[in-house]
Amino acid sequence: MQPTSHRFIDNAHEALHNETLQQALANVRVNFIEKRRIAVEALPEFDDLRKAGRDIRDRVLSDLDTHLLAFEAKVQAQGGQVHWCADAEAARKTVLKICQEAGAKRVTKGKTMIGEEIGINDYLEANHIEPVETDLGEYIIQLRHEAPSHLIAPAVHVTQKQVEETFRKAHRDLDPKRNLEEPSSLLAEAREKLRQRFLSADVGITGANFLVAETGTSVIVTNEGNGDLTQTLPRVHIALASIDKVVPTLDDLTVLLRLLARSATGQEMSVYTTLSTGPRRADDHDGPGAYHVVILDNGRSKLLGTEKQDLLRCIRCGACLNHCPIYHAVGGHAYGWVYGGPIGAALTPALVGLEEAHHLPNASTLCGRCEQVCPMQIPIPNILRHWREEELRRGLAPVAMRRGIGIWAFFAKRPVLYRLATRIGARLLRNFAGKKGRLARVPLAPPVLTQGWTDMRDLPAPSGKTFHALYRQRRTGSS
Amino acid sequence: MTAQSNTVKRPRVALFVTCLVDLFRPTVGFASIKLLEDAGCDVEVPSVQTCCGQPAYNSGDSINAADIARQVIDAFEGYDYVVAPSGSCGGMISKHYPDLLAADKDYADRARKLAAKTFELTQFLVDVRKVDKVTARLDGSVTYHDSCSSLREMGVKAQPRKLLASVGGLTFKELPDGESCCGFGGTFCVKYPEISNRMVEEKTDNIVKTGAGLLLAGDLGCLLNMAGKLKRQGSAVQARHVAEVLAGMTDEPAIGEGER
Numbered sequence: 001m002q003p004t005s006h007r008f009i010d011n012a013h014e015a016l017h018n019e020t021l022q023q024a025l026a027n028v029r030v031n032f033i034e035k036r037r038i039a040v041e042a043l044p045e046f047d048d049l050r051k052a053g054r055d056i057r058d059r060v061l062s063d064l065d066t067h068l069l070a071f072e073a074k075v076q077a078q079g080g081q082v083h084w085c086a087d088a089e090a091a092r093k094t095v096l097k098i099c100q101e102a103g104a105k106r107v108t109k110g111k112t113m114i115g116e117e118i119g120i121n122d123y124l125e126a127n128h129i130e131p132v133e134t135d136l137g138e139y140i141i142q143l144r145h146e147a148p149s150h151l152i153a154p155a156v157h158v159t160q161k162q163v164e165e166t167f168r169k170a171h172r173d174l175d176p177k178r179n180l181e182e183p184s185s186l187l188a189e190a191r192e193k194l195r196q197r198f199l200s201a202d203v204g205i206t207g208a209n210f211l212v213a214e215t216g217t218s219v220i221v222t223n224e225g226n227g228d229l230t231q232t233l234p235r236v237h238i239a240l241a242s243i244d245k246v247v248p249t250l251d252d253l254t255v256l257l258r259l260l261a262r263s264a265t266g267q268e269m270s271v272y273t274t275l276s277t278g279p280r281r282a283d284d285h286d287g288p289g290a291y292h293v294v295i296l297d298n299g300r301s302k303l304l305g306t307e308k309q310d311l312l313r314c315i316r317c318g319a320c321l322n323h324c325p326i327y328h329a330v331g332g333h334a335y336g337w338v339y340g341g342p343i344g345a346a347l348t349p350a351l352v353g354l355e356e357a358h359h360l361p362n363a364s365t366l367c368g369r370c371e372q373v374c375p376m377q378i379p380i381p382n383i384l385r386h387w388r389e390e391e392l393r394r395g396l397a398p399v400a401m402r403r404g405i406g407i408w409a410f411f412a413k414r415p416v417l418y419r420l421a422t423r424i425g426a427r428l429l430r431n432f433a434g435k436k437g438r439l440a441r442v443p444l445a446p447p448v449l450t451q452g453w454t455d456m457r458d459l460p461a462p463s464g465k466t467f468h469a470l471y472r473q474r475r476t477g478s479s
Numbered sequence: 480m481t482a483q484s485n486t487v488k489r490p491r492v493a494l495f496v497t498c499l500v501d502l503f504r505p506t507v508g509f510a511s512i513k514l515l516e517d518a519g520c521d522v523e524v525p526s527v528q529t530c531c532g533q534p535a536y537n538s539g540d541s542i543n544a545a546d547i548a549r550q551v552i553d554a555f556e557g558y559d560y561v562v563a564p565s566g567s568c569g570g571m572i573s574k575h576y577p578d579l580l581a582a583d584k585d586y587a588d589r590a591r592k593l594a595a596k597t598f599e600l601t602q603f604l605v606d607v608r609k610v611d612k613v614t615a616r617l618d619g620s621v622t623y624h625d626s627c628s629s630l631r632e633m634g635v636k637a638q639p640r641k642l643l644a645s646v647g648g649l650t651f652k653e654l655p656d657g658e659s660c661c662g663f664g665g666t667f668c669v670k671y672p673e674i675s676n677r678m679v680e681e682k683t684d685n686i687v688k689t690g691a692g693l694l695l696a697g698d699l700g701c702l703l704n705m706a707g708k709l710k711r712q713g714s715a716v717q718a719r720h721v722a723e724v725l726a727g728m729t730d731e732p733a734i735g736e737g738e739r
Contacts, residue, residue: 009671016673325660329677363671365664365678366537367627382578388539401538401666409535409543412498413550418529422502437737438710452669456676457707460503460735467496467505471524 001119001147003352005336008359015330024159025331028150032322035266036373043262053259054377056252057313061304067213067246068295074216078278080291088118091296095120095205095238098292099129102236104202110220110227111135112207113316114240114296116148116338117351120205131205132197134226136190143170149332149340151318152264157331160186194226204230204288208241209315210256211293214249217277218293221260221270228274237276237288242296244312256315259375263317299351308383311347313376320370320380326363335360342370346383354387358396361387400448423469426462433461492520493558495551495597497568498530499699500720504734507699510726511564511600518608520560527554531563531571532579537665541579548576552589560607561597564722565698566629569599574632599629600722601697605638612645615727620650622691623721624682624705626698627660639697639721646724652689656681663704679708686716693733694718706734 004011015021040046060067072082085091091114099107107124109115109131121131121142133142137155141148143166148154155163164180167189180186206227208218218239220227231237247253261267280287303309321327321341332340337348337357345360361384370380391397411418433439438458442450453459492515500507508524515522532547551572555561563569573594580590604610621643629635643651662668662678682705686694694709694716696702706718717733732738 009673012671012674016677325662325678325681326674329674363667363674365627365660365662365667365675367660367664368631369627369658369660372631385537385539388537389541390539392539397539401670405535405538405540405543409540409547412529412532412535412547413543415527415529415550422498426502435738437732438707438735440711449669452672452675453707456668456672456711457679457704458710458735460703460706460710462503463505463731465505467501467508468524468526470505471508 001116001338003337003348003356005348005352005357005360006355008334008336008363011334011336012330012363015334020159020162021157021331024157025328028156028322029328032265032318036263036319036322037266039262039266039268046262049255049259050375050377052255053315053375054313056247056255057376060246060248061244061309061312064243064246064301064304067248068243070213071211071216071246074213075278075291075293076216078216078291080216080278080293083292083294085294085296085298087298088296091118091240091294091298092120092123094294095240096123096127096129098236098238098290099124099203100127102203102290104129104236106130106132106197106201107203107205108132108134108198108201108230108234109138110204110206110222110230111138111154112205112240113148113151113338114207114242114294115205117298118240118296120240132194132201134194134198134230135222136187136224136226139190139194140166143167147333147338150321151316151339151341151343153318157333198229198233201230201234203236203238204232204234205238205240206231208239208245208293209260210253211241211246211295212248212250212253212275213246215275215277217250217275219253219273219275221257221273223265223267223271225272228272231274231276232287235288236290236292237279238292238294239276240294240296242298243300244314260315260317263319263373263375303350307386308346308350310376310378311343311350311383313378314343314347315376316343317375319373319375323369323373325365325367325369342380342384343378346378346380346387349387354391354394354396358391361385361391400446404449419466419468422466426464426466429459429462430464437461487519489519489521490559492522492560492562492603493555494522494524495528495531495555495561495563495568495572496524497563497565497699499703500564503703504699504720506728506731507564507720507722510720510722510728511562513726513728514600514604514613514722515562517613518604518610520608523558525554531568533567533571533575534665536571536575536579545579545583548572548579548590549583549586552576552586552593556589556593559596560603561593562600562603563597564600564720565700566599566626566633566635567698567700569597569602570628570632573597599633599635599697601638601642601725602633602635605641611641613642613725613727615725616647616649617693617724617727617729618648619693620652620689620691621693621695621724622652622654622686622689624654624661624686624694624696624701625657626696626701629697630658635697639695642725643695643721649724652691654689655685661701661705663700665700668704675704676708679704683708683712683714687714692716693724695721695724697721702734710735
């Protein structure tokens with residue numbers, strides 16, 4: 001997927017003026033926030049669970065290679081294969097090779113963000129293999145030729161009415177008179193179409209919420225059951241995962257699962273939690289004949305041992321998106337790549353480069369709500385700040401910003417000069433405002449510093465004298 | 480106001496005025512001094528203070544931010560407490576200075592010590608000085624915006640409400656969606672004005688919905704943003720720093736209002 005993160009300001013502008021999108025986004029905050037709140041309040045030990053979950057992830061990350069190799073050994077012992085891929089290109093080629101060797105014409109897919117990250121659908125299509133998304137949300141956006149806009153609700157930017165239009169356009173045999181106004185009728189329509197394809201697919205590709213090292217198991221959680229059909233019906237199952245998905249034991253897994261669903265949708269557990277361990281055994285009733293796990297790095301290992309390592313604790317629940325005022329305002333697509341919201345803003349620069357994604361860490365008020373709700377306690381605001389440091393250090397920050405901060409800091413470090421400057425500033429602004437008490441624009445000031453403020457709101461005027469001037473006056477007057 | 484026994488030593492409190500209060504709204508500084516003195520403190524205002532360094536810190540300029548932090552530590556570490564009429568500046572000193580100076584062998588420990596005795600104003604009054612009421616009066620209904628740093632960095636939520644509950648004639652109306660950011664975010668509001676605008680519009684919608692005539696908050700940055708938007712929208716809702724109301728110092732026109 002070609003990133004458009006450098007266009008963030010334009011993307012955001014378009015999103016803010018897209019009324020349908022705004023309608024769809026209005027649902028995000030109401031539904032997700034309330035459901036999570038209720039689920040968390042019902043579990044008094046939630047904070048202890050968070051600490052336990054964080055500790056599990058930290059332990060894994062401090063010894064990542066050991067856990068990954070243990071996972072590989074288990075998978076191999078059970079007749080499966082693990083493929084290590086350094087970047088997206090390697091992962092695409094690996095998946096294609098497996099599909100071609102299986103003589104695949106059609107591939108069904110469960111939800112996978114790694115699939116999005118490596119652009120697997122376009123690549124398979126270009127190589128004459130038809131990818132069919134089976135998650136309802138993913139199916140909708142596949143028909144609309146869009147990328148997901150949310151980690152767990154990929155079509156959250158689409159209204160129900162748009163889904164109906166999309167189905168009527170794509171499903172040519174659909175009776176125009178059929179009523180599709182109810183969500184359940186849309187679901188039935190999608191199910192009918194997808195059922196045929198499940199049965200005719202040669203390869204099933206899923207993501208993996210977790211990889212369990214002690215058993216060599218890939219785990220998916222879904223609410224639709226489509227993932228199960230994807231990984232059990234075709235002859236070949238490919239699980240796409242990134243290096244940070246491994247957990248040591250099944251016990252560790254249960255801790256993370258308890259956190260995941262509550263944080264994501266407010267459920268205690270997802271409807272389906274499916275553990276896949278190796279290909280079909282002799283006495284199994286069903287299952288794929290071949291089991292492959294493609295494990296992608298794509299820049300993640302460079303985060304290990306840095307102040308950004310905590311990002312790799314993420315379990316992709318989406319709580320940070322659901323609680324983020326920036327995400328509420330512009331949705332996921334504005335971020336310009338696969339991952340939106342706070343975690344996207346913090347992770348994307350690591351995966352596509354800071355040059356491309358420099359806006360994302362800056363487009364945040366650092367309000368801290370993401371960190372507050374993150375089940376893995378990832379210090380996202382601090383990591384965004386670290387990206388800003390790096391941007392400045394590498395000379396990537398806009399010149400006006402660098403100069404502005406430099407001049408301001410020069411004064412802030414010289415209290416006597418600062419007093420003089422602020423006394424003049426307070427007086428000038430007061431005079432410009434006159435008796436009105438506020439300014440609709442700031443005369444003489446460089447537009448880059450003030451226009452962003454005054455285009456949108458008035459600037460309340462200072463009282464005219466600074467506190468320090470008045471304080472000195474009062475002290476000397478009274479002594 | 481809870482009387483502090485005369486036999487107990489009065490703590491020396493340094494007021495961290497904050498750059499916005501200094502420049503825009505000195506009344507908040509004087510209101511803070513009054514509240515602290517009423518709470519039995521000796522208040523001083525160290526003259527070597529400009530800003531806490533947060534604009535540099537949040538812009539990724541940790542070198543200048545650290546220089547400013549050292550300046551603040553030099554000026555403030557000799558007091559019993561440091562109090563700021565702002566969760567944002569208070570949070571910068573008490574939560575971020577220790578990180579910022581962690582590798583500075585001369586200042587790391589001093590940063591941690593200063594952090595431990597730095598408080599937001601209402602937090603200090605209620606949690607440290609055990610103040611449970613004030614003598615002010617304000618007839619009318621108010622709503623309160625919790626700034627993100629007060630709420631999430633400093634743990635300030637109950638304290639201003641407790642004190643406001645003791646203000647005579649005041650009706651408190653809780654702000655819907657009260658944990659959302661107002662969209663100020665320091666330089667964010669000028670760098671991403673359209674997004675900031677959407678956020679502050681949502682906030683002012685909610686403020687107006689409460690029916691309150693006066694908006695209060697403990698951070699002047701948020702207040703300038705919200706008051707500026709309310710005025711641009713032609714709203715009659717006024718805005719003040721909570722310290723003004725608690726100290727009964729509301730003679731000055733509200734934020735962004737003309738002379739009466």
